[in-house]
Amino acid sequence: xxxxxxxxxxxxxLLAWWLWxxxxxxxxxxxxxxxxxxxxxxxxxxxxxSRARAAPKDPAPLPPHLLAPSWLPDVLDELLxxxxxxxxxxxxxxxxxxxxxxxxxxxxxxxxLRDDEVDVFGMRAQAAASSAGxxxxxxxxxxxxxxxxxxxxxxxxxxxxxxxDWLAKAAATGYSQAQLNYVRTVLAAFRRLDQDEAVARxxxxxxxxxxxxxYLADAVARCLPGALRLQADGGKALFDNRDRHAYRLxxxxxxxxxxxxxxxxxxxxMRDDPxxxxxxxxxxxxxxxxxxxxxxxEAQFQACAGH
Amino acid sequence: xxxxxRYGWGVAVVAVCVAAGLLIHQESSRAPAxxxxxxxxxxxxxxxxxxxxxxxxxxxxxxxxNAPTGHRADLEQRAxxxxxxxAAELGGLFVLCRHYQARSAEELEDDVISGMADxxxxxxxxxxxxxxxxxxxxxxxxxxxxxxxxxxxDAGKLRWEDAARAPALLERAADAGRVQAMLDYARYAFADxxxxxxxxxxxxxxxxxxxxxxxxxxxxxxxxEAQALLLLGDAYASGPLEKIDPARAYAxxxxxxESPAAQDWPPRLRxxxxxxxxxxxxxxxxxxxxxxxxxxxxxxxxxALPQ
Numbered sequence: 268x269x270x271x272x273x274x275x276x277x278x279x280x281l282l283a284w285w286l287w288x289x290x291x292x293x294x295x296x297x298x299x300x301x302x303x304x305x306x307x308x309x310x311x312x313x314x315x316x317s318r319a320r321a322a323p324k325d326p327a328p329l330p331p332h333l334l335a336p337s338w339l340p341d342v343l344d345e346l347l348x349x350x351x352x353x354x355x356x357x358x359x360x361x362x363x364x365x366x367x368x369x370x371x372x373x374x375x376x377x378x379x380l381r382d383d384e385v386d387v388f389g390m391r392a393q394a395a396a397s398s399a400g401x402x403x404x405x406x407x408x409x410x411x412x413x414x415x416x417x418x419x420x421x422x423x424x425x426x427x428x429x430x431x432d433w434l435a436k437a438a439a440t441g442y443s444q445a446q447l448n449y450v451r452t453v454l455a456a457f458r459r460l461d462q463d464e465a466v467a468r469x470x471x472x473x474x475x476x477x478x479x480x481x482y483l484a485d486a487v488a489r490c491l492p493g494a495l496r497l498q499a500d501g502g503k504a505l506f507d508n509r510d511r512h513a514y515r516l517x518x519x520x521x522x523x524x525x526x527x528x529x530x531x532x533x534x535x536x537m538r539d540d541p542x543x544x545x546x547x548x549x550x551x552x553x554x555x556x557x558x559x560x561x562x563x564x565e566a567q568f569q570a571c572a573g574h
Numbered sequence: 575x576x577x578x579x580r581y582g583w584g585v586a587v588v589a590v591c592v593a594a595g596l597l598i599h600q601e602s603s604r605a606p607a608x609x610x611x612x613x614x615x616x617x618x619x620x621x622x623x624x625x626x627x628x629x630x631x632x633x634x635x636x637x638x639x640n641a642p643t644g645h646r647a648d649l650e651q652r653a654x655x656x657x658x659x660x661a662a663e664l665g666g667l668f669v670l671c672r673h674y675q676a677r678s679a680e681e682l683e684d685d686v687i688s689g690m691a692d693x694x695x696x697x698x699x700x701x702x703x704x705x706x707x708x709x710x711x712x713x714x715x716x717x718x719x720x721x722x723x724x725x726x727x728d729a730g731k732l733r734w735e736d737a738a739r740a741p742a743l744l745e746r747a748a749d750a751g752r753v754q755a756m757l758d759y760a761r762y763a764f765a766d767x768x769x770x771x772x773x774x775x776x777x778x779x780x781x782x783x784x785x786x787x788x789x790x791x792x793x794x795x796x797x798x799e800a801q802a803l804l805l806l807g808d809a810y811a812s813g814p815l816e817k818i819d820p821a822r823a824y825a826x827x828x829x830x831x832e833s834p835a836a837q838d839w840p841p842r843l844r845x846x847x848x849x850x851x852x853x854x855x856x857x858x859x860x861x862x863x864x865x866x867x868x869x870x871x872x873x874x875x876x877x878a879l880p881q
Binding site: 382457458462465467469472476503504 | 693695764767770771772773774775776777778780781784812813814815817818
């Protein structure tokens, strides 16, 4: 019996020795655990305790000829071949480039072009008075839209809707750039839909939102460039809105954090008046709630300051 | 500037669903439905056992004499007291009549032509833009029914906030067994959403309403309401409650055209609508869809849900 107790004690000591350093040094496996956000209860990511977490190693970059502005139909086969063989960078580039070729994206692009042409026609009488610069900008915009349409039309129809899936695949490997692009692309794709389209595809996007929340929370915890701004822009769609007060407060905190970051990056004359935006977003909050939003936003900003 | 064309054609899209008395609950339009055991299904005005609210006094018909304010105030009061009939009428009125205008057939035709000339995008039927003639016929067909339901209503006094109350009113009335509310809910369950980001933020609720709207349509069908055939046809043709399926749309629409409720549809409109759907089908698929439509109508007459 005594022998058994000694053996058990030794096993316990060994376990403690084995576990203790891991507890102190290993990141939580679930990134959400570190950020305070969960897929169900997505609050703005809580600032990391001391410093941003290290990102997993990013994949080697692709050869330049595969990146924009290369003509997508010309490089599609090579991108696909690389992506299918597990090249994460190729998955990411393919995902981003194809996401603009979804049916609804093309449809809206064509409509936008048509609208612009109608507007140009309507403005023709004023054309002489409008500046050459404005006309040039309009023309360049239209040329760009025509180019995007032609590029997508050169992609086989079956592949055009696979952009988000390629991005999801790249993001699932932990590639931070792909994760941020996944969040951006999900938001952009959903915003492009009209109400009927959005209702029709809500089940798909509810699933995508779960991933987007997780990736965004992780990106903020890692202080990835652009993460705070993305959190501010996407909070309306991504934060949990079951508690309306907390939802507004979280949105305000996210905006404040992004604005504080931009104060350090963008010259004053080139950014919107932060106070106006913040006041607008917090118009339904009382002063203590606004102060709380500023405090949380400041904490998020400070946690990433210098990264 | 992006022109939200599909919203611009909102009236026309609504028209697809409201045409031929969809928005008017016509007792005479019901098929002689029967329960599975062969006993006749009571007309929905008999308010069968589904009703959960206390019985309400009959709703007086809307007329210029007592509308808008007096009648509306009365409806508000009764709806607040739990009257499901009042909730159904109020919800329908809020969502349907806000943009109502009395228009002649010629004026409507001019509206359609001007809209297309301005680059507005026509509603899509199974992914194909409807022809100007078809849009005109649809809009004209719906107008007389809107006239009957909305005449005497001061549309200028209806605000977005009113329309936003409609889904809850309609759901309550539909839960209490009011068939017209079931039909209205199927089309306007999301009338209180202003932008697509809110839909994503509320994804769980949107999915709940979507499932409920689909269930209401099938319930209305079992109750012998031919307009449910039309709405199901429209859902398969244009979404968002069902996945777009031109063959199913063709089957349901042709079943609806068999019913007495469709007999005041001009032949050109019926043919035009089916032709629009047929553009996406080959001859074998069309033949099968016709046969399915006949079966659906037989099931409908027998009070059974289509397979």
